[in-house]
Amino acid sequence: MERSEENMNSLANRTGNYFDPFSGISRDMTQAFFGANPWAGFFSPAGSNHLRPAFRLDVYEGPEAWKVVSEVAGVNREDIALRYEDDALVIELTVKPAEGSNTEPRKYARTVRFDGTVDIDKVEARYNDGHLTVVLPKAEETRPREITIQ
Amino acid sequence: MTTTEKQIQACSSGNNEAENRARRVSWIRPQYNVNQDAESYTVRVYLPGISREQTAITVDKDTLEIVGRRDVPEQDSTWKVLHREIPEADYRLRLELNAPVDRENISARSENGVLTVTLPVADVARPRQIAIN
Numbered sequence: 001m002e003r004s005e006e007n008m009n010s011l012a013n014r015t016g017n018y019f020d021p022f023s024g025i026s027r028d029m030t031q032a033f034f035g036a037n038p039w040a041g042f043f044s045p046a047g048s049n050h051l052r053p054a055f056r057l058d059v060y061e062g063p064e065a066w067k068v069v070s071e072v073a074g075v076n077r078e079d080i081a082l083r084y085e086d087d088a089l090v091i092e093l094t095v096k097p098a099e100g101s102n103t104e105p106r107k108y109a110r111t112v113r114f115d116g117t118v119d120i121d122k123v124e125a126r127y128n129d130g131h132l133t134v135v136l137p138k139a140e141e142t143r144p145r146e147i148t149i150q
Numbered sequence: 151m152t153t154t155e156k157q158i159q160a161c162s163s164g165n166n167e168a169e170n171r172a173r174r175v176s177w178i179r180p181q182y183n184v185n186q187d188a189e190s191y192t193v194r195v196y197l198p199g200i201s202r203e204q205t206a207i208t209v210d211k212d213t214l215e216i217v218g219r220r221d222v223p224e225q226d227s228t229w230k231v232l233h234r235e236i237p238e239a240d241y242r243l244r245l246e247l248n249a250p251v252d253r254e255n256i257s258a259r260s261e262n263g264v265l266t267v268t269l270p271v272a273d274v275a276r277p278r279q280i281a282i283n
Binding site: 056057058059060061062063066067069071072073074075076077127128129130131 | 200201234235236262264
């Protein structure tokens with residue numbers, strides 16, 4: 001019994017990796033629903049429901065900027081929120097259910113971190129045909145520069 | 151974009167044909183859903199990044215075909231790929247029209263990367279009221 005409990009903890013930690021506050025809850029729920037089955041946390045919705053598949057994205061780097069392209073078909077411009085916080089770009093979408101459906105709107109978010117400093121005031125974004133493109137210019141200190149030999 | 155236009159564009163930009171041909175072999179089936187009401191069938195196809203000009207809709211015999219061609223990727227490589235998830239293949243969806251549809255009046259619109267095709271139910275298949283004499 002003690003051994004299976006240990007397995008469960010490690011599984012719950014694994015599935016709850018992205019969302020620490022909930023790992024405890026999912027562990028409790030898997031125990032409540034599935035007893036001591038060590039695989040419960042792995043396959044059950046209770047253990048994985050906070051890890052929804054997100055949208056796809058590409059990240060490119062140029063000499064003077066980074067570029068992030070993401071696929072967000074069917075989302076209105078006003079339902080896309082872009083933030084730059086903790087040195088990372090956060091793209092958050094609110095996907096509204098189809099008309100006449102009673103389900104709650106769902107939120108999806110992805111975070112992109114860059115190896116260098118972004119010039120936040122010059123970040124530009126455009127949205128076309130379901131493709132969101134964000135261009136983040138590098139701050140002066142991050143750009144490659146030539147050094148003159150004296 | 152029609153095939154000829156695509157070919158012209160490929161020739162003028164000096165792309166090698168082999169690459170273009172390779173792009174055409176693989177297709178991805180886009181996500182889609184179909185709804186039906188008394189008047190019509192509505193097909194919603196998710197084609198992120200595909201503009202109206204890059205979309206082709208054809209009806210041939212009993213098949214509705216929707217093709218979305220991606221932009222030929224920029225040849226200048228100022229952008230180095232750090233992380234890639236978006237596939238490069240073009241989209242193709244083929245649906246068999248196994249219901250009576252009024253082919254002359256199929257309409258389509260595109261918004262935020264979602265193509266909505268409306269196929270009106272053919273007159274013969276519509277429920278009709280029969281007057282009692």
